[in-house]
Amino acid sequence: METKTALRVGGMVLGYYLICPRKAWLSLRGLWMEGESDTVAQGRLLDEHTYGRSDKHIALEAEAPCGIRLAGKVDWANLKEGVLHETKKGRACEEAHRWQLRFYLWLLALNGVSRRDGQPFTGQLNYPALRKTETVTITEDDSLQLNRWVQEIGQLAYRFTPPERIGKRSFCRKCAFEELCYG
Ligand code: SF4
Numbered sequence: 235m236e237t238k239t240a241l242r243v244g245g246m247v248l249g250y251y252l253i254c255p256r257k258a259w260l261s262l263r264g265l266w267m268e269g270e271s272d273t274v275a276q277g278r279l280l281d282e283h284t285y286g287r288s289d290k291h292i293a294l295e296a297e298a299p300c301g302i303r304l305a306g307k308v309d310w311a312n313l314k315e316g317v318l319h320e321t322k323k324g325r326a327c328e329e330a331h332r333w334q335l336r337f338y339l340w341l342l343a344l345n346g347v348s349r350r351d352g353q354p355f356t357g358q359l360n361y362p363a364l365r366k367t368e369t370v371t372i373t374e375d376d377s378l379q380l381n382r383w384v385q386e387i388g389q390l391a392y393r394f395t396p397p398e399r400i401g402k403r404s405f406c407r408k409c410a411f412e413e414l415c416y417g
Pocket residue numbers: 254256257260398399400405406407409410411412413415
């Protein structure tokens with residue numbers, strides 16, 4: 235486990251936290267299951283084959299108002315248009331996807347980065363397999379909410395025992411941590 239000063243909260247962990255705090259706890263402990271990294275890799279591969287692009291995997295860092303270090307890797311960005319893109323396979327966790335992208339928009343705002351016209355960047359969720367896109371924006375209230383969740387994740391990281399399993403067995407069947415949770 236990382237030391238307290240080394241804790242960094244990323245967009246993927248935030249997405250996990252919103253789906254299942256136990257999943258976030260396991261990944262904060264450095265437990266990345268093979269299936270999970272495969273899924274991420276597949277998503278990126280799908281992305282690379284579907285969208286031709288020059289800017290990709292933008293790395294961002296910032297400090298949240300609550301003092302916790304934040305880090306994120308954006309799938310790709312159109313800096314000229316001021317749009318961050320995140321590619322996903324399916325929409326089963328679309329609310330978590332929206333917040334993950336808002337988290338990256340928040341990192342940009344915390345760094346004082348805006349579009350050329352002074353407006354904030356926007357986000358676009360891409361679901362190439364479904365041929366769908368969705369625009370995501372961030373409000374002041376969203377930023378406050380993100381800060382609260384980051385604080386909660388900071389507390390979660392130092393728990394010695396994991397949170398309870400979520401009560402949606404059908405969802406767990408698709409989770410890479412299933413064997414660990416039910417084995
Ligand atoms: S298997 Fe279920 S309870 Fe376990 S981490 Fe995944 S979603 Fe959470």
